[in-house]
Every structure is written in structure tokens, then in C-alpha cells.
Amino acid sequence: NLSSLSLSLSKSESEKEKLKTENEHLSGRLNELLGRLMRESENTASALEKALTSTIRLCVVAPTVNVAVQDKKLKFKSSVPEEALQDFLQNQVLAQYTTLFSQSDDNVAPDGSPIQPWIQKILTEMKKTIDSHINTAILDSTSKSTS
Numbered sequence: 001n002l003s004s005l006s007l008s009l010s011k012s013e014s015e016k017e018k019l020k021t022e023n024e025h026l027s028g029r030l031n032e033l034l035g036r037l038m039r040e041s042e043n044t045a046s047a048l049e050k051a052l053t054s055t056i057r058l059c060v061v062a063p064t065v066n067v068a069v070q071d072k073k074l075k076f077k078s079s080v081p082e083e084a085l086q087d088f089l090q091n092q093v094l095a096q097y098t099t100l101f102s103q104s105d106d107n108v109a110p111d112g113s114p115i116q117p118w119i120q121k122i123l124t125e126m127k128k129t130i131d132s133h134i135n136t137a138i139l140d141s142t143s144k145s146t147s
Contacts, residue, residue: 059066067074109118 059068064075064077104112107115109115111118
């Protein structure tokens with residue numbers, strides 16, 4: 001009975017060593033995979049940052065729109081008659097965004113505050129609106145091309 005227990009103990013210790021060796025091997029493999037994942041994550045983040053900061057130029061000279069994204073240039077011409085385009089711009093675009101006001105004094109905004117911060121606020125709002133429209137157009141374009 002003692003010899004069978006001794007044999008069993010010996011087998012258990014041998015199995016324990018095998019499992020320890022396998023555990024060390026798997027831990028090493030896990031560390032290797034984690035390192036690879038971190039490198040790929042950094043590369044992906046770098047590529048994404050590069051893509052997000054790439055230059056996008058939009059030049060609108062009605063009825064032509066030129067879009068330059070990095071080295072790719074696209075040109076679009078409208079098939080809309082010039083009169084219809086003028087009517088649309090005048091009545092639907094400019095009517096919404098044109099603000100007329102009279103200044104009580106030089107360098108004074110319509111609300112009585114200094115003109116420079118007021119202009120900066122207006123320009124910031126315009127930039128946000130333009131950014132939003134461009135992002136929406138890009139997302140719409142991307143979702144249509146993947147559908």
C-alpha cells in the first residue's frame with residue numbers, strides 16, 4: 001500500500017512538473033501575444049490619427065466642387081441650371097446665414113460687446129457647422145460605399 005502511494009505521489013509530482021512547464025510556456029506565449037497586441041494597437045492608433053489629420057480641401061466655385069483628400073483629387077460639376085443654383089443660394093442658404101446689423105460705434109457688436117470676441121464666436125460657430133456638414137457627408141459617403 002505504501003509503495004502504491006509512493007508511486008502515486010511520484011506520478012503526481014511528475015504531472016505537477018509537466019503542468020508547471022506548460023504553464024510557464026503558456027505565460028510566455030501570453031506575454032508575447034500581449035506585446036504584439038500592444039504594438040498593433042499603437043500602429044492602428046497611429047494610422048487612425050494620421051488619417052484623421054490628413055488634409056481635406058474643399059473648393060466650391062459654383063457650379064463646380066473640387067475635393068482634395070491627401071493625393072486624390074475629385075471634381076464634381078453640377079447639372080443644375082445656373083439660375084436655379086442662384087435662386088437656391090439666395091433664398092435657402094444666404095437667407096438663413098446672412099445677418100444684417102448696424103453698429104452704434106466702431107468695434108462694437110450688435111449686443112454692445114466688443115466686436116472681436118463676437119466675430120470670433122461667430123467664426124467658431126461657422127467652423128463647427130461646416131465641420132459637422134463635412135463629417136456628415138463623409139459618413140454618408142462611407143456608409144453608402146459599404147452598403
